[in-house]
Amino acid sequence: MRIWIDLANSPHVPFFKALIPEFKQRGHTVEVTARDFAETVALSQAANLKAEVIGSHGGRAIAGKAGNLITRARELRKWARKRPPFDLAVSHNSYSQILAARALRIRNVTLMDYEYQPANHLAFRLASRVIVPDWFPEQSLNRYGAHRKKVRRYAGTKEDVYLADIKPDPGFGSSLRKLGIEPEDTLVVVRPPAVEALYHRFENKLFDDLLAFLVGQPRVKVVLLPRSAAQRERYTEVIVPPAPLDGANLIAAADLVISAGGTMNREAAALGTPAATIYSGKWAAVDEQLSQSGSLLRIESKADFDQLPLKKKAASTPRQALKVKQQVADLILEGW
Numbered sequence: 658m659r660i661w662i663d664l665a666n667s668p669h670v671p672f673f674k675a676l677i678p679e680f681k682q683r684g685h686t687v688e689v690t691a692r693d694f695a696e697t698v699a700l701s702q703a704a705n706l707k708a709e710v711i712g713s714h715g716g717r718a719i720a721g722k723a724g725n726l727i728t729r730a731r732e733l734r735k736w737a738r739k740r741p742p743f744d745l746a747v748s749h750n751s752y753s754q755i756l757a758a759r760a761l762r763i764r765n766v767t768l769m770d771y772e773y774q775p776a777n778h779l780a781f782r783l784a785s786r787v788i789v790p791d792w793f794p795e796q797s798l799n800r801y802g803a804h805r806k807k808v809r810r811y812a813g814t815k816e817d818v819y820l821a822d823i824k825p826d827p828g829f830g831s832s833l834r835k836l837g838i839e840p841e842d843t844l845v846v847v848r849p850p851a852v853e854a855l856y857h858r859f860e861n862k863l864f865d866d867l868l869a870f871l872v873g874q875p876r877v878k879v880v881l882l883p884r885s886a887a888q889r890e891r892y893t894e895v896i897v898p899p900a901p902l903d904g905a906n907l908i909a910a911a912d913l914v915i916s917a918g919g920t921m922n923r924e925a926a927a928l929g930t931p932a933a934t935i936y937s938g939k940w941a942a943v944d945e946q947l948s949q950s951g952s953l954l955r956i957e958s959k960a961d962f963d964q965l966p967l968k969k970k971a972a973s974t975p976r977q978a979l980k981v982k983q984q985v986a987d988l989i990l991e992g993w
Contacts, residue, residue, distance in 0.1 A: 658744035664691040668920040670700040675819035678748035679986040684949050695884050696901045730756035750780045759783050766989050770815050772797035773939040788988050792942045809988040815980035820927040821979045825909040836896050842878045848916035861937045870962045896958050912970040928950040929973035
């Protein structure tokens with residue numbers, strides 16, 4: 658088959674970077690498009706995915722998002738029409754690609770792992786196949802219009818797809834030293850809220866309070882991974898890398914990961930790095946499970962700051978769910 662993959666956000670890059678070799682190994686050809694949003698383009702370039710950059714982000718306003726979705730769908734459709742016909746379009750809830758694929762009558766597969774994303778109503782109804790983790794609630798699938806015949810489930814998390822067989826680079830410490838981080842420092846990696854996302858229609862002042870707390874701790878170095886240029890300019894009191902770092906190596910090297918989103922915390926859990934969430938929205942079912950198992954701390958107020966393990970971590974024990982990547986590839990490709 659000729660497979661078209663669209664990267665709409667930064668976490669999609671490592672996910673599909675891991676799956677593309679699986680597709681090619683089975684004789685399929687792959688072409689990639691990417692949206693100019695967050696670090697998606699820079700990461701896809703670093704991964705040598707040769708993505709065609711089409712469209713950008715629509716901003717925080719819902720009207721802007723809707724208009725941008727339609728405009729980018731039109732641009733993607735125009736691009737795809739000029740290519741040899743595709744047999745399958747695949748994304749992790751790229752709404753514009755799903756619209757473009759439907760318009761071109763291309764079978765399309767979407768994957769998703771957050772049950773409170775409002776735009777699931779669009780993606781799940783229009784997709785030919787919906788792939789979710791085992792823990793994704795059945796009632797959410799029903800509410801979003803994903804009838805049972807089109808749903809497939811896999812064991813694990815999407816982070817297992819690209820982190821299960823990761824081998825941390827022993828030379829990554831040199832990248833950290835260039836940022837002023839020494840081996841004896843306690844490294845805390847933080848991710849701010851996705852304030853422009855449709856699922857994050859609220860402020861999170863507690864995150865700024867947390868940064869102030871962390872900066873005041875002795876021998877703690879804070880690396881912040883911004884989601885936007887505005888965040889890069891705003892958070893000047895911490896270390897903001899001038900270029901994207903290898904995410905897996907950074908999280909493996911960290912002593913603590915704190916995110917106001919979901920992906921990075923689940924990456925930390927997969928790699929055995931202590932993690933805490935400061936996300937103030939509705940928790941995904943998987944995060945509830947991680948919390949119950951002790952893999953994820955919850956920060957709900959300033960009083961919780963004192964519970965954070967701000968020290969050098971013990972030896973990591975990665976989860977190494979090696980079968981997930983193969984299973985997800987099978988679910989995407991089977992039956993067409």
